[in-house]
Amino acid sequence: MIKDKVKTGVPGLDDMLEGGLIPGRAYVVSGTSGTGKTSLAMQFLLEGARSGERVVYVSIDEPPNEVKQNMGTFGWDIGRIQVFDATPDVMNYDKTPVRDVSTERKVVYFSDIGPEIRQTSDRNPVDMTISTLQEILKQEMRARKYSRIVVDSLTSLRYFYIKTSEENTTLMSFFRLLSDLGVTALLTVQLPEISKPDVEVHVARGDIRLHKWFDGRGLMRGITVEKYRGSSHDNRLRTMKISSVGIDVKTQSPEKREEVSEEEEQPVEGSTDLPDPPPPSDEAPAPPAEPMPVQPNDQSPPAELPPKPVEQHKEGGGI
Amino acid sequence: MKPSTDERVSTGIPGIDDMLKGGLISGRPYVVSGTTGSGKTILAVQFLHQGVKQGERALLVAIDEPPQEIRENVRALGWDVGKIRILDVHPAAKAYSKRVSVVEVAAQRSVGSLRDAGPSAKTEAMKAASPDVSVQSLQLMLKQELHEIKYSRVVIDSLTSLKKLSESMGDTNSSIMSLLRYLSESGVTSLIITDLPDPTELEPEMFICRGEIRLHKRMVANRIDRCVTIEKLRGSPHDPMPRPMNISDTGISVDSKKKIPKASLRMLQAFTQYGR
Numbered sequence: 273m274i275k276d277k278v279k280t281g282v283p284g285l286d287d288m289l290e291g292g293l294i295p296g297r298a299y300v301v302s303g304t305s306g307t308g309k310t311s312l313a314m315q316f317l318l319e320g321a322r323s324g325e326r327v328v329y330v331s332i333d334e335p336p337n338e339v340k341q342n343m344g345t346f347g348w349d350i351g352r353i354q355v356f357d358a359t360p361d362v363m364n365y366d367k368t369p370v371r372d373v374s375t376e377r378k379v380v381y382f383s384d385i386g387p388e389i390r391q392t393s394d395r396n397p398v399d400m401t402i403s404t405l406q407e408i409l410k411q412e413m414r415a416r417k418y419s420r421i422v423v424d425s426l427t428s429l430r431y432f433y434i435k436t437s438e439e440n441t442t443l444m445s446f447f448r449l450l451s452d453l454g455v456t457a458l459l460t461v462q463l464p465e466i467s468k469p470d471v472e473v474h475v476a477r478g479d480i481r482l483h484k485w486f487d488g489r490g491l492m493r494g495i496t497v498e499k500y501r502g503s504s505h506d507n508r509l510r511t512m513k514i515s516s517v518g519i520d521v522k523t524q525s526p527e528k529r530e531e532v533s534e535e536e537e538q539p540v541e542g543s544t545d546l547p548d549p550p551p552p553s554d555e556a557p558a559p560p561a562e563p564m565p566v567q568p569n570d571q572s573p574p575a576e577l578p579p580k581p582v583e584q585h586k587e588g589g590g591i
Numbered sequence: 592m593k594p595s596t597d598e599r600v601s602t603g604i605p606g607i608d609d610m611l612k613g614g615l616i617s618g619r620p621y622v623v624s625g626t627t628g629s630g631k632t633i634l635a636v637q638f639l640h641q642g643v644k645q646g647e648r649a650l651l652v653a654i655d656e657p658p659q660e661i662r663e664n665v666r667a668l669g670w671d672v673g674k675i676r677i678l679d680v681h682p683a684a685k686a687y688s689k690r691v692s693v694v695e696v697a698a699q700r701s702v703g704s705l706r707d708a709g710p711s712a713k714t715e716a717m718k719a720a721s722p723d724v725s726v727q728s729l730q731l732m733l734k735q736e737l738h739e740i741k742y743s744r745v746v747i748d749s750l751t752s753l754k755k756l757s758e759s760m761g762d763t764n765s766s767i768m769s770l771l772r773y774l775s776e777s778g779v780t781s782l783i784i785t786d787l788p789d790p791t792e793l794e795p796e797m798f799i800c801r802g803e804i805r806l807h808k809r810m811v812a813n814r815i816d817r818c819v820t821i822e823k824l825r826g827s828p829h830d831p832m833p834r835p836m837n838i839s840d841t842g843i844s845v846d847s848k849k850k851i852p853k854a855s856l857r858m859l860q861a862f863t864q865y866g867r
Contacts, residue, residue, distance in 0.1 A: 333799065334825070335775065338619065338825070338826065342825050342826030345828075360772065362730070362769050362773040365730075389775050428768075431765075431768075432768055432795075464789075490832055491832070
């Protein structure tokens with residue numbers, strides 16, 4: 273068994289992961305938009321920073337000034353988290369040679385990030401590619417020993433920095449680099465509303481998936497561990513809350529629904545309105561794609577969640 | 592100095608501002624999505640109208656419809672939209688003659704106010720040259736326009752059409768990222784209008800944008816039933832529930848206190864769970 277797991281800092285999630293993540297491996301946090309991927313990833317870095325580790329956030333989706341403002345709503349002290357601004361510049365569509373990004377941008381602390389967006393240089397935008405990003409990460413890691421890294425998002429990295437023809441090999445090599453560096457990595461992945469398994473989830477050592485859906489009472493949030501190599505883990509969908517202090521996962525839900533089969537669950541009130549479900553994908557489909565039982569309006573406990581098709585991933589101890 | 596998300600931009604629709612807990616966060620790009628006829632353009636014009644009422648500069652980038660048609664459509668709502676400026680990038684009938692380069696296009700496109708939207712000699716002459724409209728050329732046009740006038744609100748109507756026009760232009764994903772980045776760097780709060788996203792596909796604007804307002808339209812018991820949801824809003828709490836929406840002759844109104852009927856909610860659940 274692996275003893276010293278890395279705590280994610282999300283109450284409840286560490287229980288689901290039987291203590292945390294295995295150090296030195298790369299994991300994916302996936303979910304549709306607005307499910308809390310960035311918040312979860314930031315909470316993971318904050319946990320490291322609090323115990324004096326060096327941690328770095330690689331920002332690709334959003335400019336760091338906005339990330340800082342957004343995280344300000346949680347009242348977290350993210351000043352000691354380091355950040356690398358990997359957002360692409362405004363393109364100028366000229367044929368003029370562009371300068372290499374490594375001479376222009378450095379890893380800084382969040383406390384150094386101002387309120388304004390970084391302006392693309394008047395001269396020429398800098399060129400950012402996957403290989404320059406890898407080079408910068410290598411240099412940084414050699415100079416300073418980081419224990420945690422977040423790449424937000426891997427989806428943007430694919431869309432904006434990786435050529436489609438080389439997508440799979442480039443992604444494999446990026447994961448390889450992270451494991452060579454010995455850093456525990458969380459990479460966020462944006463899913464479409466109906467998703468099929470994609471390459472990053474296959475390559476990652478684990479996949480923490482965030483869900484949201486409507487039921488009779490309003491917006492519900494859930495979390496599952498879809499995959500976790502080398503460790504046993506909680507197979508069930510747990511409810512999750514995003515409050516003013518961060519993400520909180522409820523792991524104490526009664527076991528009584530465990531026995532109810534899916535067939536008994538199906539003929540719920542109003543189900544005749546529902547069109548046919550999509551064909552099942554190879555892996556366990558995300559719960560929002562399943563028929564949700566229509567909830568009565570009383571305050572029923574969160575144990576009313578539909579049982580998730582259990583993906584047996586009990587690989588037990590390490591290799 | 593504490594950076595904050597307190598500086599909010601009113602959408603011009605009080606109910607939607609309530610759902611957004613005050614409005615949109617200034618200087619960020621947002622998506623407005625919905626099926627045809629769900630009210631996207633009206634919402635966008637209302638957003639621009641709110642800006643000019645407050646003395647701001649507002650720009651409508653018209654791609655789907657020619658400006659004079661937009662003008663006629665919104666005039667029915669009785670708004671004084673004359674101060675909204677409009678960038679006409681509605682593609683003309685192709686002449687298949689001499690092509691002009693992207694940069695020349697940027698120099699040629701004319702901006703007029705919505706009041707005097709109509710065929711002008713200049714636009715006609717320019718359209719005869721039949722330049723390509725694309726995400727790239729739009730960014731260059733906007734750069735020129737924003738260089739002269741400091742806009743605080745911009746609407747792109749619609750990105751879906753613009754992407755279709757840009758299909759031959761290569762790396763559209765990076766160009767969209769660049770366009771939205773450009774708007775952010777210019778300090779503009781922007782609304783990007785798109786069709787309802789295909790639930791099995793991930794469009795880059797959907798994960799780059801800092802929020803999404805989605806308009807829904809369905810037939811419930813022989814009448815059109817409208818509602819609005821906030822699908823995403825970075826850096827702010829927001830109303831997670833769908834709220835009923837109405838389009839009347841004074842524009843869009845949303846009741847942020849009212850729940851939508853049970854039957855509609857159930858259809859919406861099915862809708863979001865199974866795709867369209």
